[in-house]
Amino acid sequence: xxxxxxxxxxxxxxxxxxxxxxxxxxxxxxxxxxxxxxxxxxxxxxxxxxxxxxxxxxxxxxxxxxxxxxxxxxxxxxxxxxxxxxxxxxxxxxxxxxxxxxxxxxxxxxxxxxxxxxxxxxxxxxxxxxxxxxxxxxxxxxxxxxxxxxxxxxxxxxxxxxxxxxxxxxxxxxxxxxxxxxxxxxxxxxxxxxxxxxxxxxxxxxxxxxxxxxxxxxxxxxxxxxxxxxxxxxxxxxxxxxxxxxxxxxxxxxxxxxxxxxxxxxxxxxxxxxxxxxxxxxxxxxxxx
Amino acid sequence: xxxxxxxxxxxxxxxxxxxxxxxxxxxxxxxxxxxxxxxxxxxxxxxxxxxxxxxxxxxxxxxxxxxxxxxxxxxxxxxxxxxxxxxxxxxxxxxxxxxxxxxxxxxxxxxxxxxxxxxxxxxxxxxxxxxxxxxxxxxxxxxxxxxxxxxxxxxxxxxxxxxxxxxxxxxxxxxxxxxxxxxxxxxxxxxxxxxxxxxxxxxxxxxxxxxxxxxxxxxxxxxxxxxxxxxxxxxxxxxxxxxxxxxxxxxxxxx
Numbered sequence: 001x002x003x004x005x006x007x008x009x010x011x012x013x014x015x016x017x018x019x020x021x022x023x024x025x026x027x028x029x030x031x032x033x034x035x036x037x038x039x040x041x042x043x044x045x046x047x048x049x050x051x052x053x054x055x056x057x058x059x060x061x062x063x064x065x066x067x068x069x070x071x072x073x074x075x076x077x078x079x080x081x082x083x084x085x086x087x088x089x090x091x092x093x094x095x096x097x098x099x100x101x102x103x104x105x106x107x108x109x110x111x112x113x114x115x116x117x118x119x120x121x122x123x124x125x126x127x128x129x130x131x132x133x134x135x136x137x138x139x140x141x142x143x144x145x146x147x148x149x150x151x152x153x154x155x156x157x158x159x160x161x162x163x164x165x166x167x168x169x170x171x172x173x174x175x176x177x178x179x180x181x182x183x184x185x186x187x188x189x190x191x192x193x194x195x196x197x198x199x200x201x202x203x204x205x206x207x208x209x210x211x212x213x214x215x216x217x218x219x220x221x222x223x224x225x226x227x228x229x230x231x232x233x234x235x236x237x238x239x240x241x242x243x244x245x246x247x248x249x250x251x252x253x254x255x256x257x258x259x260x261x262x263x264x265x266x267x268x269x270x271x272x273x274x275x276x277x278x279x280x281x282x283x284x285x286x287x288x289x
Numbered sequence: 290x291x292x293x294x295x296x297x298x299x300x301x302x303x304x305x306x307x308x309x310x311x312x313x314x315x316x317x318x319x320x321x322x323x324x325x326x327x328x329x330x331x332x333x334x335x336x337x338x339x340x341x342x343x344x345x346x347x348x349x350x351x352x353x354x355x356x357x358x359x360x361x362x363x364x365x366x367x368x369x370x371x372x373x374x375x376x377x378x379x380x381x382x383x384x385x386x387x388x389x390x391x392x393x394x395x396x397x398x399x400x401x402x403x404x405x406x407x408x409x410x411x412x413x414x415x416x417x418x419x420x421x422x423x424x425x426x427x428x429x430x431x432x433x434x435x436x437x438x439x440x441x442x443x444x445x446x447x448x449x450x451x452x453x454x455x456x457x458x459x460x461x462x463x464x465x466x467x468x469x470x471x472x473x474x475x476x477x478x479x480x481x482x483x484x485x486x487x488x489x490x491x492x493x494x495x496x497x498x499x500x501x502x503x504x505x506x507x508x509x510x511x512x513x514x515x516x517x518x519x520x521x522x523x524x525x526x527x528x529x530x531x532x533x534x535x536x537x538x539x540x541x542x543x544x
Contacts, residue, residue, distance in 0.1 A: 039374065039378075163390055166379070166383065170377060171368070171387070174387065174435070175387070175390070177342060177361065178387070178390040178392070179390070180390055180392060181392070221376055226383060
């Protein structure tokens with residue numbers, strides 16, 4: 001831990017500070033957006049978007065390397081694929097009469113496969129691993145600025161439309177009867193999730209971003225009494241596991257994203273075990289009385 | 290008497306399946322109406338048409354003097370116990386507050402309105418408890434409070450007593466009895482034999498007419514030997530063999 005703290009203040013290691021800042025800024029999205037994704041049961045949809053993003057990254061690398069669109073950054077391709085897949089998922093979810101899950105799984109699989117195929121045809125070496133599992137030590141100042149802007153947008157929207165989002169997630173039909181534009185709220189959530197997934201994948205990678213959008217929120221859900229409490233609790237849990245994960249990864253020379261997600265999973269499972277124990281104690285006390 | 294709900298030759302179908310075929314009926318303001326019919330007869334569709342959640346394929350639906358869509362802010366809705374996620378962190382007060390929503394805004398004075406609704410539905414003592422910790426009967430009364438939070442002129446309840454114990458059913462009908470007169474109440478039930486003694490109008494969905502179903506108005510008379518578990522024994526027996534013509538208006542209607 002002390003080595004990590006020393007590295008944070010070492011002027012020669014700015015990427016460590018960037019990594020920590022990325023973790024803290026990502027925690028706001030993991031906490032606020034992750035709580036909504038969890039209670040609205042959109043984790044599968046977010047998973048499909050995050051995996052489809054690899055297709056956009058692969059396409060951008062391919063077009064840039066072939067000189068068709070020189071200098072095209074992978075994040076642009078990722079953003080285009082994320083928004084397109086979110087739109088497609090939104091259309092399928094709202095309009096498809098059947099086989100919604102098959103269509104969403106197809107978007108998940110085709111996006112990933114396209115990414116691998118484009119990378120295979122990209123001259124030079126394009127390593128899918130850093131996109132799949134993240135490389136937090138390569139976070140740029142631009143990434144941090146974008147994360148900060150998205151944090152601000154998500155927090156402001158969450159404050160302004162908290163009651164509507166809560167109602168739509170709790171009982172969609174009733175919310176619609178109260179005049180809440182439920183389809184609009186759903187599509188806005190999908191769009192925000194798509195953009196967030198693109199920015200968050202630099203931190204933990206495509207494969208694990210969905211874990212961080214659900215595990216801290218589910219952990220906070222053990223104790224939260226409201227959706228707002230869940231958002232705050234999940235943000236705090238994300239800050240703890242992100243910072244702790246980075247410190248462990250630095251000390252043990254391990255991939256940071258994988259350590260952070262493992263830690264988040266361990267905290268979630270410890271929470272489940274504690275909750276189970278508390279429930280058993282409560283039952284035996286009532287039985288004795 | 291002013292008309293709260295009027296169906297004039299309303300038809301509705303889900304894709305190729307016809308549900309209603311030229312159904313007409315009306316309910317006066319302040320009345321307590323029961324919409325009865327077998328499971329799958331189309332009762333919930335009638336409710337959705339009243340709430341503007343579905344549009345008729347033919348005919349006209351009028352609610353509180355305008356379109357069903359325009360009347361939405363003044364209609365309180367109590368759904369059948371909706372499937373909910375028991376891990377959803379939400380208190381009773383927050384659930385009731387959902388009734389104050391009006392599109393992307395909230396009605397002013399939400400807190401006081403919510404407190405009033407909790408009190409009227411007799412659930413003030415549950416306000417700070419997690420919704421998931423309640424019994425089925427308590428949850429149903431919380432959903433009534435949520436509907437009352439919108440201070441509705443028309444209250445619509447879908448199978449409000451399904452799977453409810455007799456004590457909870459009595460408490461619910463006591464609340465509805467206190468509302469009767471000041472609020473138009475429409476209750477949907479699959480019990481075609483008996484209705485609550487609060488009931489002024491019985492509308493039976495299910496008699497086939499043409500391709501879809503019609504809605505027929507029946508009369509009801511006090512049932513002296515109603516099962517005590519039904520509406521606390523204060524029930525009316527539906528007389529299915531006596532139909533009252535209802536073309537969507539009557540001589541008591543004031544237009």
